[in-house]
Amino acid sequence: MLQIDLWKRVLIWLVCLTGLLLALPNGFYTRVEQSNDAAAEIIAKGDTPERQALVEQWPSYLPSSLVNLGLDLRGGAHLLAEVKVEDVYGARMDALWPEVRDALRPERTTVGSFRRQQAPEGQIRLKISKPEGMARALEVVRGLANPITSLTGAGASDIAVSGNGDIITIELSEVEKLASNDRTVRQSLEIVRRRIDEVGTREPTIQRQGADRILIQVPGIGSASELKAIIGTTAQLTFNPVVGRGSDPDASAGVGNKVIPAVDEPGAYYTVEAAPVVTGEELVDAQPAFDQNGSPAVNFRFNTSGARKFGDYTADNIGSPFAIVLDDEVISAPVIQAHIAGGSGIITGNFSLEESTQLAILLRAGALPAGLEFLEERTIGPELGQDSIDAGKIATIVAFVAVLVFMALSYGLFGLFANVALILNVALIFGFLSLIGATLTLPGIAGIVLTVGMAVDANVLIFERIREEIKSGRGPARAIDEGYSKALSAILDANITTFITAVILFAMGSGPVRGFAITLGLGIMTSVFTAIFVTRLMIVMWFERRRPKKIEV
């Protein structure tokens, strides 16, 4: 009865002490944050005395993890983007077309002449003049397919080819579309991450959400539009052969060609071959530079295969123009003067210095494989965040004091024990939040305040039970013991059910709501721990020392 092994006592105090230590840095938020930032800068950019001084603001032997502040508290921008995965299908087909053409050419005797027809995006339609040769044509085209090696698509091939009368239709197979979608989203995610990293902001959150969405949260950035400017452009750079130039945007381009506007020449449109010679994917470097006239330009360099393709093309087409196309707009269309062998070149245009720098960043980070559609945009100003923090702080303190006073008045000494547990409880919540690097949001603060109110519940259950036991004539030790053991099932049932709802909230919620679920869930665990272990230990220690004949709860 009322005995707790020494090792358990040590363990309980150790847990509390660890929690307090982990929570400690949050009490000196700005100082620790500066110290952490400086430490990161030293690793990234090298040591300076100023940085060293900042690092030393916080002793290195103490834990330095902080609770992350959510966007609603720190200010920043939040974007939810949908990747337009279908964009890729068209490009895949355009890339396939020359292969199809080359494969069918030797078969002219059986399939006759063939022409590419107008078709919906993501399809190639081919008309052959000898429908009787369809079987052979299909065989040849199907020969271009690659097998897919995935778990679900074993044995499937990447393209679906069908023939109807004299028309052959080629498109990506369903399995390949799924695989392609997944690849596209992953690439986009990676590129968005690289672009944001190039700008160098603190702790951006970039996550995939669902099948084709990307969630981007960047604290400290001025607005969602600013963030969109960094990641929103696809920056798809291609070098296309020029077929013609005109002023009619609706000019018929001819199959396999497209009409696109020129950036710097209003009213001018170029007809270019849709299949590019080289694309930005083969770039290894891009730097802002100046052309021979001293106006801003971008220097670029291809990798080996890109350099070879570019070299071959320029060697074969001296004297004809080619277009440098960025996101379906012609930046410039120089005439090839000579064979360009080294794989490097310069993009000139009417750039400002800022634009050329931005373009170089975009090209370096790589092109987004597909366009992004922004479904959700949120900007929260830092002032609002600070106001929320201040209000949250005051509210938490007042709530805390009110509950502490109320408990002390209601349960006397035992109330004080519960109060110590309550303080430990909040410290533990902060400690754990810091440890797992969780994000504190405004609803999260509400979760903590709610926990402050509800955390006493377990103790109240126990104390009320002890009162009942005393009333029914039991001695102090026996009453305390019975109080704890009889209250246990109610405590566990009540908290497990609440915990279930917190888990569901975490699983289904997003952003701030999730922050609330985390603090609520953690709060339930720590309050059960403090009630059934910490206050009990305190009461037992007090009891051992005093050995009261009579207790009042």
Place this chain on the structure above:
Amino acid sequence: MRLRLVPQETSFDFFSKWKIWLGISALMMVVGMVSFGLQGLNFGIDFRGGTTVRTESTQAIDVGVYRDTIAPLGLGDVSITEVFDPTFEDDQHVAMIRIQAQANGEAIPGEVIEELQQALDVVSPGIKFVSVESVGPKVSGELVQTAILAVALAIGAVLVYIWLRFEWQFALGAVAALVHDVVLTIGIFSELQIKFDLAIIAALLTIVGYSLNDTVVVFDRVRENLRRYKKKDLAEVLNLSINETLSRTVMTSVTTLLALISLYVLGGDVIRGFVFAMIWGVIVGTYSSVFVASTILLWLGVKRDWSKQANTAGNQFGNIDA
């Protein structure tokens, strides 16, 4: 001297007028549902799509002037409300501008926001947009589904848990109380037309959790007393159990309300709706665990054959020693 909110020994009869209590609850639920049916909820942009801009300026706000300034921009349905809060400074004037969802599935473009800011800057120089939130209708539709699913899942999971730990009658009673709380909360949001957004869903689930917490504590005592007093009839046992746990029920509700009220008053206007939902939830949750959950239990009756496991009375988790 101790502060006692509830006398040491109480013997209120909670069930003599159980028909009246159930009637009141049913009536309130009907009122809530009718209100919901007639005027619906004042959905925030999370659920309806659209854009909200929170502006802050040092000049006093004239909603009419704002409206006239915004009208030429052709943004469709725009509503403007001034926000008042005791935590604001004297020269801090805050307004919420809400713009309807635009035709395509996307969020509102940044240029439109800039245009809006420039227009407003003319009538209120130095106006700041402290937050701009825009949700495309495509996402908001999904958010509604997820929210409904979350609440349904929570109630379902709890039903199963209580069924496993108690008897099915207890589970039904608890769930009836939950549905009661959720309906009344949605009802009051509809009646007062308070903005209903994602955070309110979180509040709803918290209410579910809190109400259950309360119900389970009462039920736990009922289970224990059913084993102890085999001869007493159910109404008597229920009454006894509620009276025995009354002190605790009131204590916990009061501490929780103390915390929530301080948050309501001092926590700023951003989360006021959220906190309001929880305060309301704590009140109806406490009421429902006594007057709905237990009454339903009385009505359904409980199997009383506990004879075989009488010696583990009241504690299925066994003794956990600290």
